[in-house]
Amino acid sequence: QLQLQESGPGLVKPSETLSLTCTVSGGSISSSSYYWGWIRQPPGKGLEWIGSIYYSGSTYYNPSLKSRVTISVDTSKNQFSLKLSSVTAADTAVYYCARPTQQWLVRLWGQGTLVTVSS
Amino acid sequence: DIQMTQSPSSLSASVGDRVTITCRASQSISSYLNWYQQKPGKAPKLLIYAASSLQSGVPSRFSGSGSGTDFTLTISSLQPEDFATYYCQQSYSTLGTFGQGTKLEIK
Numbered sequence: 461q462l463q464l465q466e467s468g469p470g471l472v473k474p475s476e477t478l479s480l481t482c483t484v485s486g487g488s489i490s491s492s493s494y495y496w497g498w499i500r501q502p503p504g505k506g507l508e509w510i511g512s513i514y515y516s517g518s519t520y521y522n523p524s525l526k527s528r529v530t531i532s533v534d535t536s537k538n539q540f541s542l543k544l545s546s547v548t549a550a551d552t553a554v555y556y557c558a559r560p561t562q563q564w565l566v567r568l569w570g571q572g573t574l575v576t577v578s579s
Numbered sequence: 580d581i582q583m584t585q586s587p588s589s590l591s592a593s594v595g596d597r598v599t600i601t602c603r604a605s606q607s608i609s610s611y612l613n614w615y616q617q618k619p620g621k622a623p624k625l626l627i628y629a630a631s632s633l634q635s636g637v638p639s640r641f642s643g644s645g646s647g648t649d650f651t652l653t654i655s656s657l658q659p660e661d662f663a664t665y666y667c668q669q670s671y672s673t674l675g676t677f678g679q680g681t682k683l684e685i686k
Contacts, residue, residue: 506678506679507666507680563611571622
């Protein structure tokens with residue numbers, strides 16, 4: 461069965477770039493009809509879409525984060541990645557990778573990884 | 580942007596109670612409304628999609644209704660494992676914004 465697993469540094473310094481990778485196991489990231497995306501949740505707060513990428517390479521970013529976000533896919537490694545630049549303490553959150561449908565509902569989530577922005 | 584507003588923000592109830600959570604969209608979203616359950620330290624779990632369709636494996640005590648701008652999630656008889664935070668999500672527009680959540684606590 462398809463599974464998602466986030467990986468990356470748990471601590472990032474202010475003004476630096478947060479980089480996370482999501483490894484897809486149990487299936488191919490090149491499957492059609494699905495997107496691959498990132499959702500975050502600050503401690504004690506709600507869920508916020510960061511963005512998503514279609515298997516063809518089309519990307520969709522949250523307008524509030526668009527200037528700082530890049531999502532890409534590496535089909536050779538069956539992974540997709542998130543880069544968020546110029547981070548501040550407000551970017552401290554649990555970051556989830558996810559597989560939304562074309563209707564943007566999410567049945568498949570990674571377990572989440574906490575990223576803290578602090579010097 | 581479509582804003583999603585849930586009420587109440589928190590709710591205390593007892594095992595066996597019937598509970599209703601409301602979600603309101605800032606504009607009509609037809610039936611493009613999903614509900615998730617999240618327990619502490621875990622990823623959200625999809626319960627209801629398209630306003631009233633029960634996700635496979637979800638107990639039938641969960642139900643959803645509504646269309647347009649007003650939606651409800653109902654738990655017919657609360658079980659101990661239902662105490663969690665619930666989020667609505669509109670999937671009418673790209674990415675689909677979430678509500679702020681409703682925390683369901685034991686009375």
